[in-house]
Amino acid sequence: MKYVIELKMQVDKNLKMTILHKLKLKPQELISFKILRESIDARNKEEVKYNYLLEINTKKKINYKGIKDWPNPEPLIISPWPFASRPVIVGLGPAGLFAGLLLARSGAKPLIIERGEEVSKRKIKVDEFFKNKILDSNSNVVFGEGGAGTFSDGKLQTNINSPYIKFILEEFVKHGANADILVSNYPHIGTDVLAYVIPNIRKEIEALGGEVKFNTTFLDYQEEKDAVLVKTSNGNFLTKHLILALGHSAKDTFLMLARHNIKMSPKNFAIGVRIEHLQAKINTSQYGKFARYLPPANYKLACHLKERSVFTFCMCPGGYVVASQNEANTIVTNGMSNNKREGINANSALLVEVNVTDYYKGNPLDGFNFIGEIEKKAFQMANNYAAPANLVKEFLDSEVATSPRSINPTYPHGLHFCQLEEVLPEFVIKSLKEAIPLLNKRLQGFSDPDAILTGVETRSSSPVRIERTNYQSSCPYIYPIGEGSGYAGGITTSALDGVKLVLELLKKN
Numbered sequence: 001m002k003y004v005i006e007l008k009m010q011v012d013k014n015l016k017m018t019i020l021h022k023l024k025l026k027p028q029e030l031i032s033f034k035i036l037r038e039s040i041d042a043r044n045k046e047e048v049k050y051n052y053l054l055e056i057n058t059k060k061k062i063n064y065k066g067i068k069d070w071p072n073p074e075p076l077i078i079s080p081w082p083f084a085s086r087p088v089i090v091g092l093g094p095a096g097l098f099a100g101l102l103l104a105r106s107g108a109k110p111l112i113i114e115r116g117e118e119v120s121k122r123k124i125k126v127d128e129f130f131k132n133k134i135l136d137s138n139s140n141v142v143f144g145e146g147g148a149g150t151f152s153d154g155k156l157q158t159n160i161n162s163p164y165i166k167f168i169l170e171e172f173v174k175h176g177a178n179a180d181i182l183v184s185n186y187p188h189i190g191t192d193v194l195a196y197v198i199p200n201i202r203k204e205i206e207a208l209g210g211e212v213k214f215n216t217t218f219l220d221y222q223e224e225k226d227a228v229l230v231k232t233s234n235g236n237f238l239t240k241h242l243i244l245a246l247g248h249s250a251k252d253t254f255l256m257l258a259r260h261n262i263k264m265s266p267k268n269f270a271i272g273v274r275i276e277h278l279q280a281k282i283n284t285s286q287y288g289k290f291a292r293y294l295p296p297a298n299y300k301l302a303c304h305l306k307e308r309s310v311f312t313f314c315m316c317p318g319g320y321v322v323a324s325q326n327e328a329n330t331i332v333t334n335g336m337s338n339n340k341r342e343g344i345n346a347n348s349a350l351l352v353e354v355n356v357t358d359y360y361k362g363n364p365l366d367g368f369n370f371i372g373e374i375e376k377k378a379f380q381m382a383n384n385y386a387a388p389a390n391l392v393k394e395f396l397d398s399e400v401a402t403s404p405r406s407i408n409p410t411y412p413h414g415l416h417f418c419q420l421e422e423v424l425p426e427f428v429i430k431s432l433k434e435a436i437p438l439l440n441k442r443l444q445g446f447s448d449p450d451a452i453l454t455g456v457e458t459r460s461s462s463p464v465r466i467e468r469t470n471y472q473s474s475c476p477y478i479y480p481i482g483e484g485s486g487y488a489g490g491i492t493t494s495a496l497d498g499v500k501l502v503l504e505l506l507k508k509n
C-alpha cells in the first residue's frame with residue numbers, strides 16, 4: 001500500500017527506524033520509502049528537526065495521522081513551434097538556456113547568440129582573472145555559457161510558486177545534478193556541478209537542431225517589414241522572434257536598446273557589501289549542538305529601518321567571495337560555492353535598498369551610471385583590483401582595520417582596508433551601521449567584530465526594467481526575459497521566465 005506521510009524527526013535519529021517506530025510497523029512490513037520533501041526546523045536549538053514528506057510503501061494498512069494528499073503536477077506539454085521563422089535568443093544564461101531547451105524540444109531549432117565562451121574555455125578566463133588580474137570583458141564570471149548562473153552558489157530556491165519549477169529542477173537532474181535538489185527546501189547545485197550540467201543542457205539543444213554561437217555579440221538590430229534583422233559580431237540573422245535574455249550586466253546592449261527607444265523604466269534595486277564569517281560559527285548559531293549532523297547552515301536576514309530595508313541576499317555557505325565584474329578597472333563582488341560547500345567561510349551579500357529617487361535624473365539607464373560610478377571608485381581605492389574592505393568592529397567604530405583577524409578573506413585579489421564611506425553612498429553606510437547590530441539579534445555572531453565587509457556588491461538585481469506586455473517589448477519582435485528584463489532575479493526565476501515565454505509563444509499554435 002502506498003501513502004504520502006508527514007514526519008518530523010530529530011536530526012540525529014535514523015530515518016528508517018523512526019518510520020518503523022512512528023507507523024508501528026515491523027521491518028518486514030515496510031517495503032520502501034522515498035523522501036519527497038525535506039526541510040530543517042531549527043527554531044528550537046534543543047531539538048533541531050527534519051520535517052519530511054515521505055512516500056512509503058507498506059505491506060499492511062497504516063493508521064497514522066500524518067497521511068497527506070500529494071497530487072503529482074501535470075507534466076509540461078510542449079507543442080510544436082507554430083511559426084516558419086527560426087527564433088533567435090541573445091544570452092545563454094538560465095533564461096536563454098531554458099527558453100532554448102523548450103524551443104529546441106518544440107522543433108523551433110533556435111539560434112542562440114552568446115558573447116562569452118563555452119564553460120571549459122570560460123573557466124580558463126575566470127582563473128586567469130582571479131590569478132593574474134587579466135579580465136576578458138566578454139568571458140568572465142557573468143558572461144559566457146550559463147551566464148551569471150555558472151560561477152555561482154547555484155542556489156535554486158525561490159519564493160515563487162509555479163508548477164514549472166519542478167520541471168526546471170528535474171531538467172537540472174536529468175542533465176547531471178544530484179537528485180537531492182528535487183526534495184530539499186533549499187536546493188543547491190554548486191559551481192563545480194553547474195560546470196557540466198549547463199553544457200549538457202546546451203548539448204541537448206544542439207542535438208535537437210538548435211545552434212549556439214559563442215564569442216558572438218549582439219550589436220544592433222534593424223526593424224524590417226514584419227521581422228527584425230539581428231546584427232551580431234558574427235553575421236546578421238532575420239527573425240520574427242528575438243528573445244533577449246541579456247542578464248543585467250550588458251550595459252552596452254542596454255544603451256543600444258535605448259538608442260532604438262525600446263521602452264525601459266528605472267527600478268529599485270539594492271547595493272552594499274559581502275559579509276564573511278566563519279561557517280562553523282554560523283552552523284552553531286543556527287543549529288546549536290546538532291550542527292555536526294547537518295550540512296553547512298545558511299541564513300536569510302532582514303530588518304526594516306525607518307527609511308529603508310537592509311537584508312542579506314545570496315548567502316553562500318562554505319563559499320568564496322568572487323570578483324564578478326565584466327568591465328576592467330571596476331570592482332564588483334558576489335559569492336559562489338562548490339556542491340559540497342566545503343569552504344571555511346560563509347559569505348552573503350548585505351544590501352541596502354536603493355530607490356529610484358536615490359539616483360534617477362530622467363534617463364531610464366541612470367541606475368547603471370549610479371552603480372558604475374561606485375564600481376569605479378571601489379577600484380580606484382587601490383588601483384590593483386584589491387577590494388575595499390573593513391572589519392565589522394572597525395566599521396561600526398568608524399575606524400579602519402589594518403589586517404584580517406580570525407577570518408581569512410577569500411576574495412581573490414586581496415583587500416584594501418579603508419573607510420567604506422569613501423566608496424559607498426552615505427545612506428548605505430548609515431543603514432548598514434544601524435542594521436548590523438539589529439541583525440545580530442536574529443543571528444548570534446552576525447556582528448562578529450572580525451567579520452569582513454568587502455565591497456562593492458552592486459549587481460544583486462537589475463537597475464532597469466524593459467517594459468513588456470505579454471512578453472512583447474515596445475518593438476513587437478523583441479521579447480525581453482530573465483534578470484535583465486527586470487522581471488526575474490536568480491537562477492530559477494530567470495529560467496522560469498524563459499519557460500513561460502516559450503509556453504506563451506507556443507499557445508499561438
Ligand SMILES: Cc1cc2nc3c(=O)[nH]c(=O)nc-3n(C[C@H](O)[C@H](O)[C@H](O)COP(=O)(O)OP(=O)(O)OC[C@H]3O[C@@H](n4cnc5c(N)ncnc54)[C@H](O)[C@@H]3O)c2cc1C
Binds near residue numbers: 091154250494
Ligand atoms: C557570482 C554569482 C553568484 C550567484 N549565485 C546565485 C545563486 O546561488 N542563486 C541564484 O538564484 N542566483 C545567483 N546569482 C544570480 C544569477 O546568476 C542570475 O540571477 C541569473 O544568472 C540571471 O539569469 P539570466 O539568464 O537572466 O541572465 P545571465 O545569467 O546574466 O545571462 C545573460 C547572458 O547574456 C549574455 N549577453 C549579454 N549581452 C549580450 C550581447 N549583447 N550579445 C550576446 N550575449 C550577451 C551574457 O554573456 C550572459 O551569458 C549569482 C550571480 C553571480 C554573478
